[in-house]
Amino acid sequence: PLIIRRSDYRPPDWLVPEITLDFDLDAAATRVHATLSVVRNGGQDRPLRLDGDGLLPLEVKVDGRALGPDEWALDGGALVIALPGQAHVVETRVELAPEGNSKLMGLYASSGLLCTQCEAEGFRRITFFPDRPDVLSRYTVRMEADKARYPVLLANGDPVGQGDLPGGRHWARWNDPFPKPCYLFALVAGDLACNADRFVTMSGQEVALGIWVKKADLPRTAHAMKALKDSMAWDERVYGREYDLDVFNIVAVADFNFGAMENKGLNIFNSRYILADPETATDLDYDGVEGVVAHEYFHNWSGNRITCRDWFQLSLKEGFTVFRDQSFSADMGSRAVKRIEDVRILRAAQFQEDSGPLAHPVRPESYMEISNFYTATIYNKGAELIRMIALMLGPERFRASTDLYFERHDGEAATCEDFVRAMEDGGGVDLAQFRLWYEQAGTPRVRALLNHDADAGTAELVLEQTVPPTPGQPDKKPMAIPLRVALFDPQSGQHRGDQLLMLTEAKQAFTFTGFAQPPVLSINRGFSAPVIVESNRSQADLAFLSARDDDPFARYEAMQQLMVNVLVGSIGGQPVDEAAVVAAIRHTATDPQLDPAFVAEAIRLPSEAYLGDQMAVVDPDAIHAAREALQRRIGEALEPLWRDIHARTKANAFSLSPAAKGARKLRNIALHYLVASGAQDGPEIAFGQFHEADNMTERQAALATLANGASDAREAALDIFYNRYRDDALTLDKWFQTQAFAFHPDTVQLVAELREHKDFTLTNPNRVRSLFGAFAGNQWAFHDKSGKGYRLVADCIIALDKINPQTAARLVPPLGRWRRFDEGRAAMMRAELERILTEPGLSRDVTEQAGKSLE
Ligand code: DPP
Numbered sequence: 041p042l043i044i045r046r047s048d049y050r051p052p053d054w055l056v057p058e059i060t061l062d063f064d065l066d067a068a069a070t071r072v073h074a075t076l077s078v079v080r081n082g083g084q085d086r087p088l089r090l091d092g093d094g095l096l097p098l099e100v101k102v103d104g105r106a107l108g109p110d111e112w113a114l115d116g117g118a119l120v121i122a123l124p125g126q127a128h129v130v131e132t133r134v135e136l137a138p139e140g141n142s143k144l145m146g147l148y149a150s151s152g153l154l155c156t157q158c159e160a161e162g163f164r165r166i167t168f169f170p171d172r173p174d175v176l177s178r179y180t181v182r183m184e185a186d187k188a189r190y191p192v193l194l195a196n197g198d199p200v201g202q203g204d205l206p207g208g209r210h211w212a213r214w215n216d217p218f219p220k221p222c223y224l225f226a227l228v229a230g231d232l233a234c235n236a237d238r239f240v241t242m243s244g245q246e247v248a249l250g251i252w253v254k255k256a257d258l259p260r261t262a263h264a265m266k267a268l269k270d271s272m273a274w275d276e277r278v279y280g281r282e283y284d285l286d287v288f289n290i291v292a293v294a295d296f297n298f299g300a301m302e303n304k305g306l307n308i309f310n311s312r313y314i315l316a317d318p319e320t321a322t323d324l325d326y327d328g329v330e331g332v333v334a335h336e337y338f339h340n341w342s343g344n345r346i347t348c349r350d351w352f353q354l355s356l357k358e359g360f361t362v363f364r365d366q367s368f369s370a371d372m373g374s375r376a377v378k379r380i381e382d383v384r385i386l387r388a389a390q391f392q393e394d395s396g397p398l399a400h401p402v403r404p405e406s407y408m409e410i411s412n413f414y415t416a417t418i419y420n421k422g423a424e425l426i427r428m429i430a431l432m433l434g435p436e437r438f439r440a441s442t443d444l445y446f447e448r449h450d451g452e453a454a455t456c457e458d459f460v461r462a463m464e465d466g467g468g469v470d471l472a473q474f475r476l477w478y479e480q481a482g483t484p485r486v487r488a489l490l491n492h493d494a495d496a497g498t499a500e501l502v503l504e505q506t507v508p509p510t511p512g513q514p515d516k517k518p519m520a521i522p523l524r525v526a527l528f529d530p531q532s533g534q535h536r537g538d539q540l541l542m543l544t545e546a547k548q549a550f551t552f553t554g555f556a557q558p559p560v561l562s563i564n565r566g567f568s569a570p571v572i573v574e575s576n577r578s579q580a581d582l583a584f585l586s587a588r589d590d591d592p593f594a595r596y597e598a599m600q601q602l603m604v605n606v607l608v609g610s611i612g613g614q615p616v617d618e619a620a621v622v623a624a625i626r627h628t629a630t631d632p633q634l635d636p637a638f639v640a641e642a643i644r645l646p647s648e649a650y651l652g653d654q655m656a657v658v659d660p661d662a663i664h665a666a667r668e669a670l671q672r673r674i675g676e677a678l679e680p681l682w683r684d685i686h687a688r689t690k691a692n693a694f695s696l697s698p699a700a701k702g703a704r705k706l707r708n709i710a711l712h713y714l715v716a717s718g719a720q721d722g723p724e725i726a727f728g729q730f731h732e733a734d735n736m737t738e739r740q741a742a743l744a745t746l747a748n749g750a751s752d753a754r755e756a757a758l759d760i761f762y763n764r765y766r767d768d769a770l771t772l773d774k775w776f777q778t779q780a781f782a783f784h785p786d787t788v789q790l791v792a793e794l795r796e797h798k799d800f801t802l803t804n805p806n807r808v809r810s811l812f813g814a815f816a817g818n819q820w821a822f823h824d825k826s827g828k829g830y831r832l833v834a835d836c837i838i839a840l841d842k843i844n845p846q847t848a849a850r851l852v853p854p855l856g857r858w859r860r861f862d863e864g865r866a867a868m869m870r871a872e873l874e875r876i877l878t879e880p881g882l883s884r885d886v887t888e889q890a891g892k893s894l895e
């Protein structure tokens with residue numbers, strides 16, 4: 041299989057300044073007529089090569105003359121034409137069958153709509169074109185379709201004409217004035233209703249906003265519209281970025297591989313990131329809508345106005361845009377809680393990736409299938425890199441640097457290096473060593489030892505860093521790691537200010553004077569660097585910080601570390617000191633100064649997967665048993681507190697205010713501990729919450745709590761939930777997901793049965809993720825020592841690969857983590873990967889992921 045390397049980059053041989061696309065739309069047979077003005081780039085005489093994937097040219101014309109069959113050739117799907125001059129007009133005609141396109145790349149049908157997804161390489165499934173992000177073109181698009189079936193016709197840019205045609209047909213023309221790479225092309229045709237609104241930009245331009253959905257879903261679009269307007273205002277205020285077209289449209293579709301897509305002026309969304317109402321969406325879903333709407337909107341500058349030179353630069357737009365959407369969400373809600381949530385995601389997804397066979401740098405060196413590189417490393421670690429730069433520069437210089445970046449590269453296809461240079465030039469800093477963050481994979485480990493010299497009254501902090509070997513990178517250089525640190529005086533509970541230490545060597549010592557007593561170390565405050573810190577802090581130090589640290593993240597982290605130490609100790613057979621954990625939880629849960637949302641985060645036990653990450657060999661059964669036991673102890677020891685919290689956080693009426701969301705979060709965790717306590721009336725209380733709730737946040741949490749146990753209430757609640765939501769795909773996903781994620785002894789068997797359920801389908805990515813994505817994230821069940829969990833997921837990958845290889849490949853990484861498990865499990869996981877690889881006709885997507893997982 042072909043490996044694409046970053047070092048092989050070469051500018052395009054031909055540019056395409058203009059393209060006109062004419063679509064005769066039909067679900068079974070769509071005809072596409074493309075007219076490209078092509079211009080030779082540089083002094084070379086290579087032929088024009090237009091990428092194609094599964095296309096057959098019905099006609100090829102150059103400068104108006106139809107070519108004979110010997111005047112063009114197909115080479116690996118691409119159309120190759122030798123052209124004599126410097127500039128030509130090339131026309132092609134192809135026919136597509138959108139309703140047969142189950143890969144959901146290119147033009148496809150989704151519940152009666154026709155829509156597109158082109159990133160990364162879907163445009164070549166629509167027409168012949170140099171499908172690479174550094175070829176920027178002006179697009180004019182004409183669509184024609186049956187008016188009754190497809191009354192709405194949308195494309196990028198501004199609408200410039202429409203009209204009726206004989207035979208019940210109609211047409212529309214759209215023109216996008218901004219040159220763009222073809223991965224940002226989009227069109228939608230269908231019977232859609234519009235939530236229409238407007239936004240006036242900072243320079244007074246009026247923008248018509250539209251969120252297009254199936255008519256019945258219109259009442260569920262208000263939150264997305266608010267998020268859009270908030271995002272537009274925020275990007276003006278915080279980054280000085282204004283929207284640049286007269287219209288901005290969003291369309292929600294049910295079948296979508298990604299979360300959403302930032303096509304210029306016409307974002308296309310997975311409906312789960314648009315639709316929300318209290319009856320069907322949890323608070324987490326609401327936050328997801330807000331965050332993804334913002335993310336895609338922010339791409340208009342960080343992605344569209346400035347795009348990527350090649351796909352190795354993907355984090356240029358994704359890392360920066362994730363950082364921007366995280367900052368936005370922090371401003372809209374609680375900064376502290378948002379940071380905790382983002383770090384939890386980073387640790388669960390990116391740290392795992394970084395320590396496994398698929399580890400890769402933020403700017404990768406090679407790939408087989410670019411779809412496999414839409415990863416937590418590119419997105420979430422990429423965002424952490426920008427966050428570190430912003431921290432090192434400070435707000436003013438960071439803003440000056442982003443202004444410089446936007447100004448310098450507007451209209452260009454840029455590189456990560458261009459971005460870093462703009463940060464250096466705008467911020468007046470040297471980021472030479474910092475660049476290693478883009479080059480070296482693997483999560484750095486920092487050992488922090490604090491030594492106290494009572495005679496001298498000094499404290500010495502010794503920091504040592506190592507970056508573990510990763511595939512293709514056996515030896516690592518020391519990184520530049522910004523660590524926010526504070527030293528607390530245990531008597532006064534105060535510190536003398538937060539300092540930013542730059543760890544740039546393998547080992548470095550920092551001395552602090554004026555400490556008669558040994559201080560307590562608060563380190564990596566705010567999670568200033570995406571590293572693993574190992575320290576010599578005692579449980580007493582951690583308990584102190586969990587009660588006193590004024591940095592909310594560090595406070596949360598101290599609590600987590602306290603719990604991790606107890607759990608890892610108990611898994612290792614040491615006597616369990618639950619009392620410290622119980623005391624810290626009691627202290628936090630009864631502190632009236634604290635935001636309930638923060639309390640809910642802080643008192644939650646670390647996940648089984650996170651505990652697994654702390655062990656040399658993951659023992660899923662021991663982890664599960666230890667965590668359940670501690671949970672029960674916490675439940676029992678503080679039972680009156682859980683009852684009290686659960687009762688007093690019950691709201692009279694639904695609200696989406698931060699206070700109301702925080703109360704629900706705390707209420708749900710209180711319910712969880714109450715049920716974990718084993719109290720007789722636990723299931724009854726959970727069922728009561730399930731039954732009475734006027735919102736999905738409380739209803740689903742109660743269902744999830746019940747789904748872990750074996751009560752009659754469990755079956756009743758699942759039945760009620762199913763019958764209530766069977767016709768609402770997004771909510772039915774929760775029914776599948778809750779069962780796949782449950783800590784229930786029969787989860788493996790239940791998932792096997794759900795696979796055969798009449799509402800399960802491999803053709804909808806959300807449904808696949810809700811069952812198999814959730815199951816593969818359920819460490820205890822997926823790693824069932826029978827190996828049945830591995831077989832279930834591998835069977836799903838094999839079947840799904842024939843339908844949708846991109847989504848199939850996303851299920852491979854959990855099997856790829858075999859090195860972390862005991863020999864018995866590892867052998868079974870490897871056997872499944874090998875079985876997948878022997879499958880005839882396996883996609884490049886799955887071949888790459890499974891192959892690398894075995895290396
Ligand atoms: N570029 C999209 C996003 O991250 C993914 N296709 O929003």
Ligand code: ZN
Pocket residue numbers: 335339357358361
């Ligand atoms: Zn993105």
